[in-house]
Amino acid sequence: MAEATTNGKYKVIGTRPIRHDGADKVTGRAKYGADYTFPGMLHGKVLRSPHAHAIIKSINFDKALKLPGVKAIVTSKDLPSVANKLEQAGEMAINPHHLSMNILAHDRVLYDGHAIAAVAAINGHIAEEAVRLIEVEYEVLPPVMTVDVAMKPGATILHKDLRNQEDGDKQTNVAQHYQFKRGDVAAGFKAADYVVEREFKTAMVHQGYIEPHNAVGIYSSDGTATIYCSTQGAFEVRSFSAQVLGMPVGKIRVVPAEIGGGFGGKTTVYLEPLSVLLSKKTGAPVKLVMSRAEVLRASGPTSGSQIKVKMGATKDGKLVAAEIWMAYEAGAFPGSPVGAGAMCIITPYKVENFLIDAYDVVVNRPKTAAYRAPGATNAAFASETVIDELAEKCGIDPIDFRIKNGVKEGDAQTVGPPFKRIGFIQTCEAIKNSPHYKSKLTGKNRGRGVASGFWFNAGMNSSATVNIHADGTASVVTGSPDIGGSRASMAMITAEVLGLSANDVRPVTADTDSIGHTDVTGGSRVTFATGMAVYEAAQDAVKQMIERASKVWEKKPDEVEFRDGKFFAKGNGVPPMSIKDLAPRFSRTGGPITGRASVNGRGVGPGFATTCVDVEVDPETGKVQILRCTIAQDAGKAIHPSYVEGQMQGGTAQGLGWGLNEEYFYDEKGILRNVGLLDYRMPTCLDLPMIETCVVEEANPGHPLGVRGVGEVSIVPPPAALANAIYRAVGVRMLETPMSPPKVLKAVLKHGGSAQHSAAAD
Amino acid sequence: MSKKTLVEATVNGETVEFLCEPRQSLLESLRDILELTGAKEGCLTGDCGACSVMIDGRVVCSCLMFGVEAQGTNITTVEGLATTGTLHSLQRKFLEHASLQCGICTPGFLMAAKGLLDRNPEPNEADVRYALAGNLCRCTGYDKIVKAVLDAAADLRTHGEGKAAAR
Ligand code: FES
Ligand code: FES
Numbered sequence: 001m002a003e004a005t006t007n008g009k010y011k012v013i014g015t016r017p018i019r020h021d022g023a024d025k026v027t028g029r030a031k032y033g034a035d036y037t038f039p040g041m042l043h044g045k046v047l048r049s050p051h052a053h054a055i056i057k058s059i060n061f062d063k064a065l066k067l068p069g070v071k072a073i074v075t076s077k078d079l080p081s082v083a084n085k086l087e088q089a090g091e092m093a094i095n096p097h098h099l100s101m102n103i104l105a106h107d108r109v110l111y112d113g114h115a116i117a118a119v120a121a122i123n124g125h126i127a128e129e130a131v132r133l134i135e136v137e138y139e140v141l142p143p144v145m146t147v148d149v150a151m152k153p154g155a156t157i158l159h160k161d162l163r164n165q166e167d168g169d170k171q172t173n174v175a176q177h178y179q180f181k182r183g184d185v186a187a188g189f190k191a192a193d194y195v196v197e198r199e200f201k202t203a204m205v206h207q208g209y210i211e212p213h214n215a216v217g218i219y220s221s222d223g224t225a226t227i228y229c230s231t232q233g234a235f236e237v238r239s240f241s242a243q244v245l246g247m248p249v250g251k252i253r254v255v256p257a258e259i260g261g262g263f264g265g266k267t268t269v270y271l272e273p274l275s276v277l278l279s280k281k282t283g284a285p286v287k288l289v290m291s292r293a294e295v296l297r298a299s300g301p302t303s304g305s306q307i308k309v310k311m312g313a314t315k316d317g318k319l320v321a322a323e324i325w326m327a328y329e330a331g332a333f334p335g336s337p338v339g340a341g342a343m344c345i346i347t348p349y350k351v352e353n354f355l356i357d358a359y360d361v362v363v364n365r366p367k368t369a370a371y372r373a374p375g376a377t378n379a380a381f382a383s384e385t386v387i388d389e390l391a392e393k394c395g396i397d398p399i400d401f402r403i404k405n406g407v408k409e410g411d412a413q414t415v416g417p418p419f420k421r422i423g424f425i426q427t428c429e430a431i432k433n434s435p436h437y438k439s440k441l442t443g444k445n446r447g448r449g450v451a452s453g454f455w456f457n458a459g460m461n462s463s464a465t466v467n468i469h470a471d472g473t474a475s476v477v478t479g480s481p482d483i484g485g486s487r488a489s490m491a492m493i494t495a496e497v498l499g500l501s502a503n504d505v506r507p508v509t510a511d512t513d514s515i516g517h518t519d520v521t522g523g524s525r526v527t528f529a530t531g532m533a534v535y536e537a538a539q540d541a542v543k544q545m546i547e548r549a550s551k552v553w554e555k556k557p558d559e560v561e562f563r564d565g566k567f568f569a570k571g572n573g574v575p576p577m578s579i580k581d582l583a584p585r586f587s588r589t590g591g592p593i594t595g596r597a598s599v600n601g602r603g604v605g606p607g608f609a610t611t612c613v614d615v616e617v618d619p620e621t622g623k624v625q626i627l628r629c630t631i632a633q634d635a636g637k638a639i640h641p642s643y644v645e646g647q648m649q650g651g652t653a654q655g656l657g658w659g660l661n662e663e664y665f666y667d668e669k670g671i672l673r674n675v676g677l678l679d680y681r682m683p684t685c686l687d688l689p690m691i692e693t694c695v696v697e698e699a700n701p702g703h704p705l706g707v708r709g710v711g712e713v714s715i716v717p718p719p720a721a722l723a724n725a726i727y728r729a730v731g732v733r734m735l736e737t738p739m740s741p742p743k744v745l746k747a748v749l750k751h752g753g754s755a756q757h758s759a760a761a762d
Numbered sequence: 763m764s765k766k767t768l769v770e771a772t773v774n775g776e777t778v779e780f781l782c783e784p785r786q787s788l789l790e791s792l793r794d795i796l797e798l799t800g801a802k803e804g805c806l807t808g809d810c811g812a813c814s815v816m817i818d819g820r821v822v823c824s825c826l827m828f829g830v831e832a833q834g835t836n837i838t839t840v841e842g843l844a845t846t847g848t849l850h851s852l853q854r855k856f857l858e859h860a861s862l863q864c865g866i867c868t869p870g871f872l873m874a875a876k877g878l879l880d881r882n883p884e885p886n887e888a889d890v891r892y893a894l895a896g897n898l899c900r901c902t903g904y905d906k907i908v909k910a911v912l913d914a915a916a917d918l919r920t921h922g923e924g925k926a927a928a929r
Contacts, residue, residue: 016860018857018858019857019860021865022856022857022862023849023857025862025865025868026840026843026849026853026856026857026862026865026868026872027800027840027841027843027844027849027853028798028799028800028801028839028840028841028869029800029841030865031799032799032802032866034799034802034803035793035799037794037797125783125785125786207900208900209864209866209900210802210804210810210812210864210866210867210898210899210900211802211804211864211866212803212804258864258865259864260802260864260865260866260867261863261864261866261900261901262864263900289803291806292804292805292806292807292809292810483863483864484863484864484901485860485863640860642859642860642906643860643863645860645906646860646863646901646902646906647863649902649903649905649906650863650900650901650902650903652903653900653902653903653904654900676805676807676809677804677805677807677809677810677898678807678809682898682900683903684894684895684896684897684898684904685890685891685894685895685897685899685904685907685908686891686892686895688903688904688905690905690908690909691903691905
């Protein structure tokens with residue numbers, strides 16, 4: 001599938017080589033976390049709370065310990081007490097006390113599935129039997145499941161010591177209030193000809209990676225520990241585990257295995273500290289793997305939310321004011337992405353007057369973790385449907401409305417500073433000019449919707465080394481776990497700089513002792529920041545090789561030039577030297593060549609996407625069938641276009657699932673009722689059409705290759721695009737996700753199928 | 763601890779014997795006893811297809827079968843798809859079309875697709891989507907998977923299984 005490069009400037013970048021880890025992955029040889037075994041390895045299982053909210057009165061594991069084959073049991077008593085305040089762990093701030101309480105409940109359980117104890121036994125079946133023999137006495141408390149209940153005066157309190165900056169010494173479930181404002185909102189609304197005000201709800205959803213969490217911990221008698229696990233961030237696993245276990249960071253080595261999906265959900269720790277704790281107690285390697293039910297009950301889904309949006313526009317379609325209230329479920333401990341949601345919700349548009357209030361609220365659900373553009377999808381579901389309604393009131397095509405109000409270079413972001421070069425308008429135009437948008441949609445109960453999304457993207461720390469081999473080929477080593485083909489991009493960037501083919505570069509993901517600190521694979525940052533480190537490390541190697549060539553030629557370094565993979569001596573007619581010619585001379589001219597770089601990725605280029613979707617609604621059942629879907633996204637520069645398209649398609653599919661089917665379904669006792677993949681319904685092959693992609697390349701001025709990062713923003717528009725399409729199909733405004741058949745049917749029936757501009761809430 | 767049973771089966775062309783407990787699934791037997799970790803565990807309830815293998819020519823979820831039930835059967839796992847180092851057309855097409863991102867679902871998709879192409883060498887897009895509907899992929903949105911299977915079908919029709927041109 002190799003094809004001519006899309007950009008004359010580059011030879012390798014923009015082509016589509018076969019990924020380097022591909023052969024191992026199609027032959028079953030690639031080793032994911034659960035595939036590791038070690039001699040004498042034990043298997044661990046976790047006892048989890050059957051209650052959403054309860055005080056643990058006692059734990060008795062005498063019977064469990066007596067079961068033949070059981071080697072050790074740990075509870076929170078085996079964890080050291082740690083600081084109850086935000087602490088810097090790598091790039092992220094965490095509260096070690098909360099993290100510790102999530103790893104093993106201390107004195108109360110705060111959600112259905114909360115870990116209480118862990119068992120190590122000679123096999124998983126025995127460990128599971130032992131878990132069932134542990135006796136726990138609970139005092140059950142009322143569960144607090146939604147933000148409105150949690151925020152009510154007199155609500156049951158989850159954490160007696162939780163305070164926020166506004167309520168003084170009052171006990172509260174509100175961990176944080178963020179506010180963003182600009183201009184004069186009242187005056188803005190006065191100037192508006194049309195005002196739309198709506199209230200939205202989105203359900204808690206899960207990242208849905210196919211590979212459950214896993215970890216093998218090996219504690220050594222010298223006080224060091226090694227953890228093998230599938231993670232998005234080996235360095236985060238190291239620092240978080242060190243915090244929870246009270247071990248120095250330098251005593252823990254984390255080896256990132258191949259990873260079977262994460263989407264943000266594998267950026268924290270669950271099993272890793274337990275595996276070390278159990279290994280320490282037994283002296284053997286201990287492996288833990290979650291079941292699917294454990295993944296759903298007790299890993300970190302993303303927040304359900306309630307959002308009120310009021311927006312105004314003048315007759316000619318200019319947005320003039322926005323007033324927004326949003327509250328997100330943090331789960332059992334503070335830290336929902338509501339702040340990020342607030343900073344995204346109207347960012348694609350120039351709005352001179354706005355007021356945004358955002359609340360982070362603890363509830364008796366699992367502690368949320370990052371999920372692809374965390375917080376932005378909930379927010380866009382609300383704002384992008386209101387934008388659609390305003391466009392309709394103004395009689396303007398929804399894409400034109402976005403182009404008219406959309407942000408460009410120099411416009412202020414919600415948080416203040418102006419945008420550098422961005423490609424939002426270009427994504428709208430790409431949709432407008434797409435075969436999809438230009439096609440006519442005909443047929444009963446069919447409709448087309450569009451929506452847009454914004455995500456910051458992230459920089460953070462990355463390290464890379466580029467080693468030149470004796471045969472003139474190279475390897476590139478980074479600390480970024482490869483979750484979707486990033487190793488290929490790292491090899492391609494190296495190859496581009498060195499003038500090699502992508503095949504001549506081997507990309508490697510190293511463990512925490514073998515490469516400099518590298519933050520998570522997340523925030524769409526790998527191709528951007530790790531790519532920048534790789535680019536600089538390759539250039540460092542070139543610089544060193546220029547010196548070596550000058551030694552060989554007995555010239556000054558500035559008399560040697562490197563281009564197209566060859567060294568040229570200025571002046572006299574010396575024939576050029578390739579890296580292959582030079583490599584055998586390394587040891588005689590000063591030793592091996594290793595290029596190095598570490599970066600703190602500045603110059604992050606934000607991402608925008610616009611999505612168009614056609615649906616058909618069955619008015620008898622409420623089922624929404626997706627007929628066609630196109631996404632346009634600004635990549636800055638697509639290093640490997642196939643994997644850029646892959647990110648766009650994958651994020652779109654997740655957004656479509658979020659919009660139509662996925663939800664955490666808790667009963668009145670706070671017990672999660674859909675703990676399997678049949679009932680937590682993610683899109684299958686049959687639910688989706690081909691997903692057409694328009695890759696926009698508006699170079700990021702902050703990156704040597706123009707890269708922005710493409711991992712996240714594609715998930716943001718689909719739920720709103722679906723709601724807008726359903727409205728066009730059957731005339732009802734859906735205000736809740738998931739827009740599942742019962743909800744759509746209810747709305748259609750209520751609406752009676754005729755009047756326009758009607759809305760549906762549950 | 764329950765008593766173990768001796769099971770004899772053909773796995774990827776080789777006769778193998780293994781001891782397993784009655785409660786061990788075929789998936790567990792393959793992964794933990796025979797050390798064939800190509801089949802993956804995504805759910806253990808038959809909902810994700812990551813554990814798919816072929817038994818006597820049929821695609822099954824190995825998590826839904828007990829190891830002891832494999833007695834006397836002929837099993838192909840993803841490790842047996844390539845022949846003496848040459849990738850099967852499906853494997854090559856998955857790579858060429860970038861049909862995997864994390865790759866955890868890939869072994870299951872390859873086996874499900876092989877099952878389809880063995881039955882129906884000329885599938886259309888709807889056939890492919892129907893045949894793969896029991897396999898979940900969370901990374902790709904399926905677009906590039908469906909394209910790879912259609913392309914592999916065309917390739918196999920032209921070149922045949924054994925002779926598929928090496929890239
Ligand atoms: S593990 Fe067998 S179907 Fe999911
Ligand atoms: S490639 Fe990750 S689940 Fe399919």
